[in-house]
Amino acid sequence: MPFEDYEDTIKKCLRCSLCKWIPQIQIKSQKYASICPSIDYYNYHTYSGGGKIILALSIYLNRLEPSEDLADIVYKCSTCGGCAISCKYLNKLEPLEIIYELRELLVEKGIGPMPKQKLYAEYAMEKHNPYNEPPEQRMDWVSEDIKISKNAKIAYFVGCTSSYRRKEIAKATAKILNKAGVEFQLLGSDEWCCGSPLLRTGMKKEALELMNHNLDLIESLGIEEVVFSCAGCYSTFKAHYPRYRKYNFKVTHTSELFNRLIDEGKLKLKENLKIKVTYHDPCHLGRDSEPYPEWNGKMVEVMPLISIPVPPKPLRRGTNGTYEPPRNVLKKIPGIDFVEMERIKEYSYCCGAGGGVKAQYPDFALFAAKNRIDEAESTGAESLISACPFCATNLKDAIDDSGSKLKFYDLSELLLKSLEDKEE
Amino acid sequence: MKIDKKILNEIQDIVGKENATDNEVILESYTYNWCVEFINVMEGKDPIPFWHKPIAVVLPSTTEEVQKFVKLCNKYHLKFKAQSTGLGPWNQPSEDDVIVVDLRRMNKIVKIDPKNMYCVVEPYVTGAQLQAELLKYGLNCHMPGAGPQVSPLASSTSMCGPGFTSSSTGFSGRNVLGTEWVLPTGEILRLGSLSLKENSDWFHGDGPGPSLRGIMRGFIGTKSGLGIFTRVAIKLFPFPCNIKQLEIKNIIPNYDFDIPNYMQFHLISCKNYETLELAFDRIEKEGITFMCFHTSTYGLHTIFSNTQEELMNRAVASPRIKNPLVVLITANTKREFEYKEKVLKTAIEELKVKDVVATGKYIPPNIAYAEALRSALGMHGFLATGAFQSTHGSMDTSRLCRVLMERNLPLKKEYIDKGLIGNDEGKGNWSTSYEHGHFYHIETPTMYDQTKVESVEGFVEYLDRCNKLDLVEHLGIPFFIEGDKMHDWYGPQCSNYHIWLRKIKTKFDPNFVADSGFYISPEKEENKTT
Known part of the structure; x- marks a missing residue:
């Protein structure tokens, strides 16, 4: 049985529903108080973080058997981790980890993942991308005006979505690096899916196979720093890989690199833009990019019924996510009027695409993204900025579907506009 | 039993196919709640947090849908149990074959009337949501101690609802105005000014004619045992300081808050319970507090800590405050x-007590001010052992609060010494003034470990003895006198109130469709009176 690691905590869910909301003291309106797209869409308590903990305990106590009905509920979650942030404001429960454990159990039992997730996993293993695209076309986005430095110590890990679906993000990223004089190499067709979609749908074994290939490759090339424009790849490398295998190179998200390059004077920003923008924190760049803390202590009973971890056990609460670099970039671009949404940073609302949802439950993914678009519009912004190609796809779908006048830009696209000589 | 598919289809015709289900996995998640483990022990079962599995869960979105559903229950003699935000065992079906009515989709703030200072809400509006909207008008609502994530409607209509701001905002049951109530028969009853033939509105909660508010909720509410409340008007209060939003700084868990102008915690150390009683009365007669409550030293550390480790550090490093009285002063002008x-x-000088904040010995964290404004102090009570529940629960005078604390002390210590409940030195009480000393509330929060059989069983034994103590020593009616067994024990010793309660239940719920596990069942056929 899984859940042993969480035995103590899964018995302590209070069913308080804090997991359904952003931290209570952060609530600024009725409309944008929720943190969980799943409970927002499906309504039954079962779909909340706490609901999933109850199901895990039921399985643990042999009250419930893994089933297709269980899978359909457990996979209707974007694994955004918002529930865990709100829960851990005061408690120590790990609803997100429980959801991952439930998915691994379902895979182990041959019930999970869901059909479309299974298909993209097969593609990821065969073609090394979940889109079933030819590996040799992974670099088709590279135009002649982009300079690649074959033996550079920095590698740009493009990711499957930017390589095949959101090529504009890859192009903008490469052009910005060129303008800053940053030499980088690409891994080309040897770059494999980072494994994020598999890891988050319970296919850990397969995901680790992809991880090992990528780490072997990067280490064999003597690369010192890997740059990511994809939040999903970034969090997978930064937070998840080290749980299974350590590595020695540095991982950097483009928002961090861009911010650094601006501060170093390597990017000359022009006042090309006069727009009001707001920023959507991708879950994987924000709370999910926080590394899993290591702890090798023990529980010590300090008073009857009260045991505390000694030394103190750090909790993964989203505290160390990547929040400021993208904001700093936006604030430094001349002519940009940056405004915040109500749900930001560690308690940002998910776009709804992750955890295999976009593939298997597109209606749910679109619902969550529309909710976020509505919030972005409420700020009065003309453009919505983010820093993840998968968020980009889903948010753009929601803009199109809802008829919103919002424009969407990846951070790299917006930054590139401010570096070019022409006005928008 | 499984629900008849034809009946489920009829329910789905009312609420929509996706809003009624008999999916076994979904039903399983509705069998669980906080404190169910000790309810199970009280019933002689294993201390697990799972209770009776419902046969279906229904998610209505309007009063009309609720009404049609309840009528259907009468037609097929099916029992229902309604829940709003759902915290606590009172939200669970108390027997098999019950349909849970989850009111989550009824989540509208129907009206905010700033001029007349009331609002109208549906069941799934939470306290924090409501307060966030009220803040835009400079208004505030009372929230129960359970926290800002729970339903003001449920607290107002169906529970008791004391809270940390009770000294200035009363309690939930006190603030109920017009109410829309779907009776167990499916009829809709509108209380107070909402029932007027002409120009009906929500501004008043009672009359003309005999008060139905007492039947609706009395002291502790009926927990859906007399139907389903679909909309309620709640009395509002001015927000205690000049802010339009809670602006929280930094990233979790290092949240910080700029304390608004004119807001100050005072922690008053009282040498004994007698002094505490005097301090309560003396300070509250001035009508100056936003909060005025007593908690133990340990409780004080708890509400000012965000982790177990922080709590332990405070317990070790902080100065000892005897029988603390927590006072929060707020104002809109200098x-x-x-x-x-x-x-x-x-008052402090007259009483010869000490304010340890003024002496600089104990500084409440800035974030506690934000949590105080949002009534979010209660959930801290779970930090130490993971679970607590209160025993006793009186609403009376400050003298009674003092007597109860004194009488309960040796009893609680007995169970602490056995290692069955958390060690608060027996002083883990929570007492607040209602409406500036108009009356007072006392309960005794007790920590236990819900994962340890002996702790759960120990808590149940202690709870039982608390209930008996209340009766023998005349310490008021406790919270957990609910359900037939408890009423049949308490009733004969308290004016036979249980007989009258049964008559009410029988009249209002002739087909016995509203689950009464936390209320009372109807009269038996042979005892029925007209």
């Missing part, structure tokens, strides 16, 4: 603030 502070200082 003059008002200075006046209130001066009055408090005078």
